[in-house]
Amino acid sequence: MAYTFVLIHGSWHDNRAWKPVIDRLEQNGHRAYAPTVAGHTATDKKDISHAECVQSVVDFIKTSDLHDFVLVGHSFGGTVIQAVAEHVPDRIRRLVFWNAFVLLDGQSLEDNIPPHYRELFAQLKQPDGGVMLPYPVWRDAFIGDADDVLAREAYSTLSPTPSRSHNDKVPLKTFYSLPIPKSYLNCTEDIALPPGPEWGWHPRMSSRLGLYRLVQMPGSHEVIFTNPHLLADKLVEAGRD
């Protein structure tokens, strides 16, 4: 069976990283779209709210006239697809959270990360509202399964992310009553959030979904760079009926 995927990237990323994932999905007969979220292109202004991020994806979906698709969110992208689902619930076949934040109503992303990250991001915030991830954190905590060359190459594609997208409280008045099926894809070596019950991705975030499907694969937070073809296959396993 062929599915349509809409793929929402995380912080510091834009839509380019999805290219090898989309190629693999298309080779296997699926269709896939990957909009860049507002404020996430290197040249974008960085004073962008979470609501503007959400609206940019809703606009993309409506303009492209997309229906009956699997909506995937990675990392920060989870907070986006939660709100997008409230805007266009009838167009979504299934939600897939890939090592993604799942916010409770009224929370921000920052409410869900440990103090050392909050302090780091506060220190690194630029006057224009952008904040960049330092290379040493990226290299060991985000992409530990890459070799040195790939880690540096992938880092060079990143750009500062809008600080407000992490700080804004996100109203989610209907998300938890939407009847859309949900899946969580967890990479077993992802330590971008510290593993364990207090701060880890899974099952802390996944369990908030209620009834959900769990798919796992080996790899770090950035298998989009280190293993994009397996990522594509696991997105199908997570997204299919």
Place this chain on the structure above:
Amino acid sequence: MAYTFVLIHGSWHDNRAWKPVIDRLEQNGHRAYAPTVAGHTATDKKDISHAECVQSVVDFIKTSDLHDFVLVGHSFGGTVIQAVAEHVPDRIRRLVFWNAFVLLDGQSLEDNIPPHYRELFAQLKQPDGGVMLPYPVWRDAFIGDADDVLAREAYSTLSPTPSRSHNDKVPLKTFYSLPIPKSYLNCTEDIALPPGPEWGWHPRMSSRLGLYRLVQMPGSHEVIFTNPHLLADKLVEAGRD
């Protein structure tokens, strides 16, 4: 080395699902037996106690004159093999709990599942004492690694399980002092119980065994349908000396 296995299914199942597992075990030189637990055939009466479940397996073992076997329990089947071990300890070479409940003395299965399941099963209980698992729960929480066709096909083989087998308190006066070696086989994507320290299979259940061997494999609660040959191989790894 060749082993003899006695395989005890879980709730909603009968012995038919073990067929491809048994085929694989026999191809590799082992022998395997899989009795259907009392009350677990579709046409059985459903007003069956936990003690009757246990007695049906004890009777099967004695009638079949089985000795020196590895006794495997899946899910609810774990509560059965604990009690069977008290009845025929000298016949058992090793106990293998495959994503199985391990009860403390005097507990019921229901004492070990989260409130949302207790409420669901109470609502779904039929006048004849049977309770069926709803398809949406089965599809995402029990067999998330199947495709749609296999998930539906496997569901069609299930039947209502005797409610009393979940509610009866099980006396286990000698289980925890029996000198039988024990193993726990854990499927890493099994979310039939919510993962995590409060309700998860492993290490919550496994740690109750004291000294035990851990074997893990990828897959959901129902690898008996989605990956029976690997299940058979892992049962050998768990069951061997």
Place this chain on the structure above:
Amino acid sequence: MAYTFVLIHGSWHDNRAWKPVIDRLEQNGHRAYAPTVAGHTATDKKDISHAECVQSVVDFIKTSDLHDFVLVGHSFGGTVIQAVAEHVPDRIRRLVFWNAFVLLDGQSLEDNIPPHYRELFAQLKQPDGGVMLPYPVWRDAFIGDADDVLAREAYSTLSPTPSRSHNDKVPLKTFYSLPIPKSYLNCTEDIALPPGPEWGWHPRMSSRLGLYRLVQMPGSHEVIFTNPHLLADKLVEAGRD
């Protein structure tokens, strides 16, 4: 890229077990050294302090004139490489803890193991200060992924470990401020320590490292016997830049 590894074994082991790991590393162009820690040869006197264990490795490194190496510690060996790093920080390229203890300043290994092990080791302590691991514990909790023949063969190479190396408090005044990169290699079926937040290896020990890289592989605490080539490959993944 070619790296130099210095490999520090755990309790009851000596340097012989590293042989197939070293062979694999050398086949792939790396260099590797594996000193036996003081008191850990079968014929050594067993009244050996933790400081003497550390000094023996420091002496080996200096005598062999080793620089710019990846320092690996397994199990108890983690407590040794922490202290070695304080002695020769400038020679170390990266620290790799493989299912290893990571002590807080002033702790002993015994401070980090559950009561049932403390009681077992107290009972088994010999007049000469040595303590041996009983076979049944080894077989199921340490090397559950071996078959019977390999489990027994590997056990025959073990010898009593110096009790003081487990009991001595280890001063670590500078370890947590050293700028050396760190990795944690976790074997996913390692239950030598009971899995879970209270006593497990990961993330209890790994999280103490602060920013670290996580590498995982299947297997027990003793993949050095059951899967040494994959262990070697994962040490490269953990140890590379």
